[in-house]
Amino acid sequence: MADGAGGQLIETRVEGGIVVVQLDRPPANALTADFLDEIDAAARRLAGDASVRAVVLRGYEKVFSGGMDLKALPSFDEAEQRAVVDGLNSCYGTLYAFPKPLVAVATGHAIAGGLFFILAADYRIGGEGRALFGLAEVRVGVSFPLAPLEIARAELTAPMARRLLLTGQPVTMSEALAGGIVDEVVAPDQAEARAIEKAREMARSPAEAYAAIKRQIRGAVIDRIEHAVANLDDPLRAHWFTDETVPAAKRVLAGEG
Numbered sequence: 001m002a003d004g005a006g007g008q009l010i011e012t013r014v015e016g017g018i019v020v021v022q023l024d025r026p027p028a029n030a031l032t033a034d035f036l037d038e039i040d041a042a043a044r045r046l047a048g049d050a051s052v053r054a055v056v057l058r059g060y061e062k063v064f065s066g067g068m069d070l071k072a073l074p075s076f077d078e079a080e081q082r083a084v085v086d087g088l089n090s091c092y093g094t095l096y097a098f099p100k101p102l103v104a105v106a107t108g109h110a111i112a113g114g115l116f117f118i119l120a121a122d123y124r125i126g127g128e129g130r131a132l133f134g135l136a137e138v139r140v141g142v143s144f145p146l147a148p149l150e151i152a153r154a155e156l157t158a159p160m161a162r163r164l165l166l167t168g169q170p171v172t173m174s175e176a177l178a179g180g181i182v183d184e185v186v187a188p189d190q191a192e193a194r195a196i197e198k199a200r201e202m203a204r205s206p207a208e209a210y211a212a213i214k215r216q217i218r219g220a221v222i223d224r225i226e227h228a229v230a231n232l233d234d235p236l237r238a239h240w241f242t243d244e245t246v247p248a249a250k251r252v253l254a255g256e257g
Contacts, residue, residue: 007038016200017053019046020192022060023117029059030069031113033080036087043094053203054101056195057117060108061188067112067136070253074246081240088113089147089234093225095120096151096218099211101202105195107188111170112136116148118181119155122214123202125195126173127188133181134170139257141248142241146234147225154221156181 008025021042023029046052059065068084076084095102095117104118107127111134118124118133135152137144144152144165152161160179164171176182186194202210215222228234251257 008035009038009042011042014196017051017203018056018196018199019052019054020056020058020196021046022058023065026060028063028066029114030066030071031084031088032069032072033083033087036084036091040087040091040094043091043098047094047099052100053207054103054199055098056103056105056192056199057095057121058105058192058195059110059114059117062131063108063114064104064106064110064131065114065117066109067114068140070140070249073140073249076241082237085145085234085236085240086229086232088116088145089225090229092116092120092147092151093222093229096147096225097215097222099214100207101199101205101210103195103199103202105191106133106182107131107191109133109170112140113148115164115181116151119151123198124182125191125198126176126182126185127191128185129173129188131173132170133164133173133176134168135164136168136170136252138166139168139248139252141244141246143236145236145240146228150221150224154218 008023010022010024012020014020025035046055102121103123103125104121105125106118107129109132110118111132115133115135152165156164157180160181171179173185177185248257
């Protein structure tokens with residue numbers, strides 16, 4: 001049953017208390033402060049809905065999310081920069097702390113901020129093909145806000161973190177599987193069905209125990225993120241962009257970076 005969340009998300013409820021949430025901001029699910037806030041609010045609502053047992057998060061077939069909206073980025077003033085930093089911290093923090101099973105399904109590219117939707121999930125399913133996973137922030141000339149940095153440290157192996165964060169170059173789906181970014185890879189036309197199946201399987205665990213064990217595993221990271229969100233004390237809120245950021249973003253957008 002397609003419920004339709006409105007805005008830039010599509011929610012579909014399927015048997016067993018599973019909700020499929022699709023990011024729906026064409027053409028590439030580029031991130032803005034408003035989009036991040038909408039995802040954050042939806043995740044909080046689903047976390048508090050007793051009829052929801054698990055969530056599957058997906059993007060489009062060819063792109064999960066391309067990360068920040070580079071077309072809009074050059075015009076950001078300081079208030080807009082703070083809004084994005086706050087949005088990234090709160091949204092990814094909410095997803096990482098989501099108390100129910102969260103399964104991500106990616107058949108297309110997940111770049112920069114787009115990759116953190118995958119990393120925040122409890123189980124990640126990729127689709128066979130040419131999809132790329134990467135963290136392009138260094139090429140765009142921006143540092144990582146606290147939440148994405150903490151999640152990258154927790155969820156990536158040290159060699160993969162070094163490679164992605166410092167080169168800015170993406171890895172293939174097969175490399176992502178070998179490096180633990182995704183847990184399994186299936187045919188693209190089977191990916192969502194497999195994600196629903198996995199979510200249903202994970203949702204069979206007692207809900208309170210699942211939430212408690214997830215907090216045991218991720219608690220220290222979640223605490224640091226929640227503290228930063230509650231106290232607005234991420235240092236990047238004061239000065240996210242540098243003199244390098246806008247020129248670098250324009251080069252990347254032009255395919256030169």
